[in-house]
Amino acid sequence: MTGIRAWGIDVGSSTTKIVGVEAGGTMCLHLLEDSEPRAEEQIVRMLQRAAAASGDQRVRPLVATGYGRKLVQQADRVVTEITCHARGAYRALGHGGTLVDVGGQDSKVIKLGPQGEVLDFAMNDKCAAGTGRFLENTCRRLGVDLERLGEVALAARDEATLSSTCTVFAESEIVSLLAHGVGVEPILKGLHRALVQRLVAMIHTVGLTPPLMLSGGVARNPAVARLLEAETGETVVVPPHPQLLGAFGAALVALESVGERPGKP
Amino acid sequence: MQPDVNVAPLPSIPRRRDLARAHHERGGLVAAVLPIHYPRALLRAFGILPMEVWGPPNVDAARAASRLQPYVCSIVRNALSFLESGGLQIADLLIVPHACDSLQGLGSVLLDFVHPAQPVLPLYLPRNPAPEGTAFLADEFRALHQRLAEVTQRTPSESELMQAILDEEVADDLLRRVHEQRPTLPLTTFDFYHLVRAREFLPLDSFVSLARAILAMPAVKSPPKIPIVLSGIVPEPMDMLRAVDELGASVIADDLACCGRRLYPAGRSRDPFMRLAESLLGGSPDSTRGSPIQDRLDHLLGLAHSTGSRGVVFHDVKFCEPELFDLPVLRRGLRDAGLPSITVEVDLNDAVSHQARTRLEAFLEMIA
Secondary structure, eight states: OOOEEEEEEEEOSSEEEEEEEEGGGOEEEEEEEEOOSSHHHHHHHHHHHHHHHHSOSSOOSEEEESTTGGGOTTOSEEOOHHHHHHHHHHHHHSSOEEEEEEOSSOEEEEEEOTTSOEEEEEEEOSOSTTSHHHHHHHHHHHTOOGGGHHHHHHTOSSOOOOOOOOHHHHHHHHHHHHHTTOOHHHHHHHHHHHHHHHHHHHHHHHOOOSSEEEESGGGGOHHHHHHHHHHHSSOEEOOSSGGGHHHHHHHHHHHHHTTOOOOOO | OOOOOOOSOOOOOOOHHHHHHHHHHTTOEEEEEOSSOOOHHHHHHTTEEEEEOSOOSSSOGGGGTTTSOTTSOHHHHHHHHHHHTTTTTTOSEEEEEOOSHHHHHHHHHIIIIIOOSSOEEEEOOOSOOSHHHHHHHHHHHHHHHHHHHHHHTOOOOHHHHHHHHHHHHHHHHHHHHHHHTGGGSSOOHHHHHHHHGGGGTSOHHHHHHHHHHHHTSOOOOOOOOEEEEEEESOOOSTHHHHHHHHTTEEEEEEEETTTGGGOOOOOOOSSHHHHHHHHHHTSSOOGGGTOOHHHHHHHHHHHHHHHTOOEEEEEEETTOHHHHHHHHHHHHHHHHTTOOEEEEEEOTTSOOOHHHHHHHHHHHHHHO
16 A cells, blocks of 8 residues: 555554654545553554555654653654544544543543634543443443443443543442342443443533534443433534544644645545 | 753852841841731831731641631631741731731631731731721821830830831832833743842842842843733742743732832822821732722733733632632633633642643743
């Protein structure tokens, strides 16, 4: 494959992603792996994979983002996830609005202007509630496959009320609900509701400017989008490859660094 | 990114312990003074060296756990822990201004339960800046004068007191000029605060010399940096300031309780106590003095506009009630005025977290 003009790498807490873009900013290659403890070794290996897959032995220019961005020694520049997700969302969807990014380790609400510029943002970076880790931990406890989590929650006719959004206390509460004979589906729906309500509180801190967009690995969970719509009354737009948006945005920043402007979606 | 403006050797700052020892050897007393506002000149008139206690950071705060509620901020918690671990043994007296409920509570805890070896002198600050507040504060200073006379067994004459006030007014004016001159000073943000915060413990002459040395530094035209205003109580942990430098930003003005809110103008009255009160209440709006939020908002906007700052970083200590009550209104007002802001919440005992740094970094990317 030739024609890749710029690269982005997003070293997240759950997954590590690499995206290559061609002229105009179209995504033309991506790699995704679960993040490993030895991040630097994994980065080298993934960049080698990217080089082999693209035929671009240099994998440059490269912009790094994500919580492990500073570990990417090969990067020409490091940029935060806020900027990269905003850049990626605007290129993918072509409009501003309010972007909710639910990652493995934190969640963010980013207010985008009409040209995709970041106007304001809020981050939940102190507590696992409202993050992918919140869902991961609890689905493990309930013995439900992570990929089916949203589907199972949406199938519930009833909904259990979880009074705590603290991951640790929620787990205790789930054990208690199970012991009282409450089914897995209602618990899962209640769990998603708790997560979404946490996100909605963050949305209110920056103000909701429609349309509402959702990115990050959790955006692949249909229950989150559905409940977010129910809680806000707004349609939720999920861009293609929501999990790759950070790496995509990083690649777009790299593209701009060589004087090329990303086109419209 | 490396800071690039540190082109001048920094004046050295003596250690607190050495200063206290030297002052004792000259027959003077040392006062440990808790935040925020107090009449420095009044203490100097009694030959007392004030040493402010803003925490300090990184002490074992567990010692205070048995006496303070869990929601008390780390400035107060650390101060009590520091005292109980013997860190304030160099002090001959403790002065506790009632800046907030937590500090007022600390004053009561010290007097009623801890009973430290040193006398504890509370200082009540008015929440009303009107003339009645000035008169009240002048009376408070008269009462403090009386207590200091009992502690030191000496009473300065009125002319000695007035001279101490005039000398401090010179130092205050120099400090204000240092703040005004900061855009052209060859100092990183970290180094700037390292130097100006020496006002918290240096003897008058030493500080005046230091301020004059700073003002005499060759002006530099720094490469473009992202100018920001810093607001909050105290710039601790100081590593946050290193992060500001490394991320290509520069604090161009501040609304910090320990710095920018203490650029006191000279008083006007000939009565020394009224003059002290006028000066202290003439500082910029402050949540701990009960200033209206609109005044604080106007002040922040004025600072940002006059310095060309692109945003405001609220660097707040967890559980700081006076600051946190004002915060939502201030941020909304700034947003309405088109000035972005961000909050970074810190604890004096914690290192700057990766998350806090990311938050700051993203904010700087946003306003760059």
